[in-house]
Amino acid sequence: MANVSLTNLHKSFDRTEAVCGINLEIADNEFVVLVGPSGCGKSTTLRMIAGLEEITEGDIRIGGGLVNDVPPKDRNIAMVFQNYALYPHMTVFQNMSFGLRLRKYPKDEIQRLVGDAAEVLGITELLQRRPKQLSGGQRQRVAMGRAIVRNPQVFLFDEPLSNLDAKLRGQMRIEIKRVHQHLKTTTVYVTHDQVEAMTLADRVVVMNNGLIEQVGTPSELYHQPKTHFVAGFIGSPAMNFLNCKLFKDSGSLAVSVGDILKLQMPADRNTRYEPYLGRDLVLGIRPEHVHEKRAGNEVQTEVKVNFIEPLGMETMVYFTVNGVELCGRVSPEADPRPGQTAVLSFDAGKSHLIDPETNQVL
């Protein structure tokens, strides 16, 4: 086990900069997820940690040792790939033991290590099969088995669940979490799926355009996003954004969205928001904070429902405010109907204000 440290890490492909100077400290035993849209540099970062991509600039340290010029095999890492990358001509046992055989482990030691890893993953009965005889989930387990059998310092996962169907993805997520809790190996996991990121990570690293937007626990990212991008990227359905103006309303601060909506901001934010008085800002509010009329002093407004998405335990309502389509989350009992009007409450206390010039959440 080891910590991983990235210092001022850069990677350029010809003239395109894929990773533009990132700094990240990953603690021993920690499960860190790199998440972001396609092309944000998350896989490139992982591949640089693995040694599969050369570093253009910066340092990578694993367990305190500089590994910039250390080949992948000597970094004591293991990697699980999106398409499993199992050797098709080898049995599961041979796949899992390949690394051990190359390192000339004794035969009985190999038997024991592979047996233990297979037991952890529940694939003991598959050891004599070939990859083509396995289902997607079983193949991914074997790929994980090949990684854990060597007891590496760091596990690297490159979108390992992307090829699986939704149900299997859920099962494998639990499996990965269970394995991490069992082995406690430092793990760096790359995904574009924020649900994976939120459910698996001790800390999530949100990347965009080759830079880190924010590092934090899943809860921090969800409730206290630091940038416009993180606020919009984390959460499904995504946060609603509306152009608004900050003004003073009978002693306290409020935002107005055209003439349609006026939200009173909580008093404890006054000092934070005061410098932005009179400025055009962006109001961000999550769908679950726009809901049916409830008891309380939330701002209520009447909207015309465009369409709905009934999900069983809740119903997503889509409506337009000031030319922007927004999403709200109501209980099924509210029974909103497309084309009809509904009174919805905006929970201003849970909203965020974003400076459009810096894209920072205020």
Added chain:
Amino acid sequence: MTNVTRNNGALSALLGSKSNIHVNRRWALFASYACLIVFVIFFLCPPFYMLVTSLKTNAEIANLATNPWLIEQGVTTEHYSHLLTETAFLTYFKNTVIVAFFVVAITMVVSVLAAYALSRLGFWGSGVMATGVFLVYLVPDSLLFIPLFNIVGGLGLLNSYWVLVLVYPTLTVPFCTWIMIGYFASIPKELDEAALIDGANHMQMLLKVFIPVALPGLIAATIFAFTVSWASFLYPLAYIYSDNQMVLTVGTVTTLIKGDVFHWGGLMAGALLAAAPPVILYAFLMDYYIAGLTSGATKG
């Protein structure tokens, strides 16, 4: 009631289109089989003619009044026994086997290493070189044999079958490298990355991962190299003169055509025996050959 009628109409339309599909399929199959039968007859004519002629007596072969496709005056094996006992046919056979063995070995070693380097090491200019390798294959041997004559003459290798071991790879290596580049390119990049992380060096990766995974391509390339070295005519004709150094293709012809006298029975028997090894090889490895040549044509 109206609904029932409409449903019945839809059902019969569906059944109608299904039966149309069946009829179309039957016609397509019929046309395919008809074409295949014509092709099979066309391509089996020469070997059948060879077999029939090789089993005829010289008198029957010379008699133009007889049907060339049938044996009317009795079967004989005299041409085979003459070929095997009174000519140097077995020497030619042995020489051809030696040449084929070494050419295949040299070709496979060189082309597998070259293909791996060109397809995976990603060094500067590797893409251009890969194209260059294929372009080299497009230069016909009828253009090469004169300059090559000078080279092998200078090396003192004329009139020895080892010259063939030296020059045949100029034909086989480019094509086999090209086949193997295509095959290696179809192996996912993650497989070598997984092997790298597992601790393999490039040679281990090639031997333990690439070659087993690319076995169909390897067999296709082997068959090609074998066929070229077994059946080539021009180079042995140009470079070899002695009976004890001859290979099958040229040896059989020079032995059995004396001036303007053609020993057709012996020629046909020799051609049949010479064709047997490649035919056997193809029969056993045809599936691999096709898989090797068509790899990468579709998404795996």
